[in-house]
Amino acid sequence: MENLEYKRKNxxxxxxxxxxxxxxxxxxxxxxxxxxxxxxxxATKYIVKAAEEAGFLxxxxxxxxxxxxxxxxxxxxxxxxxxxxxxxxxxxxxMHIVGAHIDSPRLDLKQNPLYESENLALFKxxxxxxxxxxxxxxxxxxxxxxxxxxxxxxxxxxxxxxxxDPVFYVTDLLVHLSKDQEKKTLGEGIEGEQLNIxxxxxSYHFKDEKESPIKKSILKILHDxxxxxxxxxxxxxxxxxxxxxxxxxxxxxAMIMGHGHDxxxxxxxxxxxxxxxxxxxxTAVALFTDKEETGSYGNTGMxxxxxxxxxxxxxxxxxxxxxxxxxxxxxxTQVLSADVTAVVDPNHPEVMEKQNGAQGGHGVAxxxxxxxxxxxxxxxxxxxxxxxxxxxxxGAGVIWQTGEMGKVxxxxxxxIAFILANQGCEVxxxxxxxxSMHAPLELISKADAYMTRKAYWxxxx
Numbered sequence: 001m002e003n004l005e006y007k008r009k010n011x012x013x014x015x016x017x018x019x020x021x022x023x024x025x026x027x028x029x030x031x032x033x034x035x036x037x038x039x040x041x042x043a044t045k046y047i048v049k050a051a052e053e054a055g056f057l058x059x060x061x062x063x064x065x066x067x068x069x070x071x072x073x074x075x076x077x078x079x080x081x082x083x084x085x086x087x088x089x090x091x092x093x094x095m096h097i098v099g100a101h102i103d104s105p106r107l108d109l110k111q112n113p114l115y116e117s118e119n120l121a122l123f124k125x126x127x128x129x130x131x132x133x134x135x136x137x138x139x140x141x142x143x144x145x146x147x148x149x150x151x152x153x154x155x156x157x158x159x160x161x162x163x164x165d166p167v168f169y170v171t172d173l174l175v176h177l178s179k180d181q182e183k184k185t186l187g188e189g190i191e192g193e194q195l196n197i198x199x200x201x202x203s204y205h206f207k208d209e210k211e212s213p214i215k216k217s218i219l220k221i222l223h224d225x226x227x228x229x230x231x232x233x234x235x236x237x238x239x240x241x242x243x244x245x246x247x248x249x250x251x252x253x254a255m256i257m258g259h260g261h262d263x264x265x266x267x268x269x270x271x272x273x274x275x276x277x278x279x280x281x282x283t284a285v286a287l288f289t290d291k292e293e294t295g296s297y298g299n300t301g302m303x304x305x306x307x308x309x310x311x312x313x314x315x316x317x318x319x320x321x322x323x324x325x326x327x328x329x330x331x332x333t334q335v336l337s338a339d340v341t342a343v344v345d346p347n348h349p350e351v352m353e354k355q356n357g358a359q360g361g362h363g364v365a366x367x368x369x370x371x372x373x374x375x376x377x378x379x380x381x382x383x384x385x386x387x388x389x390x391x392x393x394x395g396a397g398v399i400w401q402t403g404e405m406g407k408v409x410x411x412x413x414x415x416i417a418f419i420l421a422n423q424g425c426e427v428x429x430x431x432x433x434x435x436s437m438h439a440p441l442e443l444i445s446k447a448d449a450y451m452t453r454k455a456y457w458x459x460x461x
Contacts, residue, residue: 008362009399011447012254026272026453027256027446031246033268034258038161038241039144040080040290040300043102043264047082047271047288048074054275056084059313067317070279075310080300081290083310084274086460088283091318092325094332095283097425098274098456099302099416100267100339101292104260105129105438107136107170107195107240109145113233114199116215121200123168125240126192129293130438133190137172139440141197145238147228155226160243167243169198197240242440254361254446261442263292265432266338269453277460284460292339292416302416308423331424334385336459337417338452341365341403343433351406358403358433363451365403367429372405372412379417381428389428389459396458399451403433430455 015023037043056072057065067073067087075083081102088095106128113123127133142160149155160167172190173181181189199218206213206220222228246258267288274286291301298304308326315325344357358365368386371378393400405413421427432452435443 008359008401011361011363011399011445011451014399023446023450024253026450027248029272030265030268030449031256031258033271034246034256034260034264035161037102037264037267038142038259039106039239040103041146042144042158043267043288044076044079044082047084047102048076050271050275051082051084059310063313063317067314073314075306077306078300081306082288083307084271084286084288085314086274086277086280086284087314088280091283091315091329092320092332093282094329094334095285096280096460097285097287097333097335097420098270098338098460099287099289099335099420100270101263101289101296101302101416102267103129103290103293104241104262104264105131105293107141107197109233109236109238109240111234111236113238114215114218114230116212119201119203119214120198121214121218122196123199123240124193125195125197127195128239132186132439133192133195134186135439136195137170137190139170140167140243141169141240142243143168143238143240145236147226147232147236147238149227149232150229153227155228157226157238161245168240170195171198249443255443256446256449257441257443259441261432261434261444262340262437263338263431265434265444265449266340266452269432269449269456270338272453273457273460276457280461286460289416296416296419302419327424333425334388335417335420335425335427336389336430336456337379337415337420337427338431338456339415339417339429340431340434340437341367341429342405342413342437343403343435345435351410353404353407356402356404357406358401360433360435360445361447362401363399363448364430364455365401365433365448367403367405367431370405370412370414370417370429373409376412377414377418379421379427382426385426385428389430392458393455396454398455398458400430400455
C-alpha cells in the first residue's frame with residue numbers, strides 16, 4: 001500500500017555521489033558571486049557581464065537585429081536592476097519568470113556624512129532595510145558606491161574588501177560602562193544615530209589647524225585619490241557593508257556564511273539557471289530587482305514600470321503592437337517569486353511552528369503565502385498553480401519543502417510576489433531557507449542553495 005504520510009526529504013540523504021559533488025561545486029560558484037556582488041550596483045555589473053558572455057544582447061541591439069524565438073535579451077536598468085529574457089515560441093502564450101531582488105540590508109551614508117568628534121573622523125549613516133542595530137557595531141566594514149566630481153565625472157568606490165585596503169568600524173559601548181544600556185531592550189540598546197562609522201584619526205599633516213584637522217586630512221586624502229570635494233557627498237550614493245569574503249561553515253564545509261544571502265542566494269540561482277536555457281517553448285525571464293528591502297518603490301524597484309516598459313518594447317518588436325497584448329501575456333504568465341524564507345533554528349525554536357517551518361538541508365522552500373499575522377500584505381498562491389509547480393519539481397528531481405515566516409502571531413515578512421500577482425500573473429514564493437536573516441552575516445545550507453537553482457532551472461526550461 002502506498003505510504004499515506006508526508007515526510008520531508010533530507011537533501012544530504014537523498015542525492016547520489018555525482019549530485020553530492022555538484023552541491024559543493026555550486027557552492028564555490030555562488031561564493032564567487034557573493035564576494036563580487038556586495039551591493040545592487042555590483043550585482044548588476046556581474047549579472048550583465050555574465051549575460052553578455054552567454055550571448056545575451058541589450059534590448060536596443062536585439063530590437064535592431066530583429067526578435068525571434070530563442071533570442072537572448074537583457075535590460076540593464078540604471079545599473080541597479082536587470083532583466084534577462086530568452087524568447088520562446090510565442091510570447092502571447094505567457095512567460096515563466098523567476099524574480100529575485102539584489103539589494104540587502106546595510107548602512108547608507110547620509111548626504112552630508114563627514115564630521116569630526118573626540119579625535120576621530122566619522123561618517124553619519126542611515127540604515128537601509130530592516131536591521132537589528134545592535135549587530136552592526138564592531139564589524140569590519142567596506143564602502144561601496146558612486147560619487148560625482150565637480151566636473152560631473154562618476155567615481156566608483158570600493159574600499160575594504162581588497163586585503164590591502166583599510167576597513168571601517170562602528171564603535172560599541174564597553175561592558176564596564178554599560179549598566180544603563182543593559183537595562184534597555186535589544187531594539188533600544190543601539191540607536192540609529194549611533195551607527196556612525198570611524199573613517200580617520202590622523203591629524204599630523206594639519207597640526208596647525210585649530211578646527212577639524214582630522215576631517216581636513218580625510219578630505220585631502222579623498223581629493224588626492226579620487227578628485228572629490230566634501231560637497232560631492234551631497235549627490236553621492238554610498239553604502240557600508242560587512243567587509244570580507246563569504247566563508248564555508250562547519251568541519252564538513254556544508255554551509256556558507258556571508259553578507260546578503262537575502263536575496264542574492266536566489267538571485268544567483270536565477271542567473272545560473274537562465275544562463276543555461278536554450279530555445280525554451282515558453283519565454284523564460286529572470287528578474288533582478290532593487291529596493292525590495294524598503295518596499296520595492298522607485299524606478300529600479302518592482303513597483304516601478306521598467307519591466308512593463310521592457311515587455312512593451314519586446315511585444316512591439318515581435319509585431320504585437322496593441323496595448324491589449326500586454327495584459328494577455330501577463331494573465332498567462334507564471335512566476336516564482338525568488339526570495340528567501342525563515343528556517344527552524346535550534347537556538348531559537350520558539351518562534352517557529354516546526355511542522356510548517358522550513359528546515360535546513362531539506363531543499364528549496366515553497367511558501368504559499370507570506371505577509372504577517374492574518375496574511376496581511378501577501379499574495380496567497382492558488383492551488384491550481386501550486387499543483388503545477390509540484391509536478392514540475394517532481395519531474396526534475398527537485399527536493400523541496402514548504403515554509404512560512406514563523407508562528408502566526410510572531411511577525412512576518414513580504415516579497416515582490418504580490419506586485420506581479422496584481423498584474424494578473426500566477427505567483428508563488430520559492431526560495432532558500434536562511435539562518436540569521438537580515439543579520440550582517442547570514443547562514444545557508446549549500447544543499448538548499450543547490451536545490452534552489454535546480455528548482456529555477458526546471459521551472460524556466
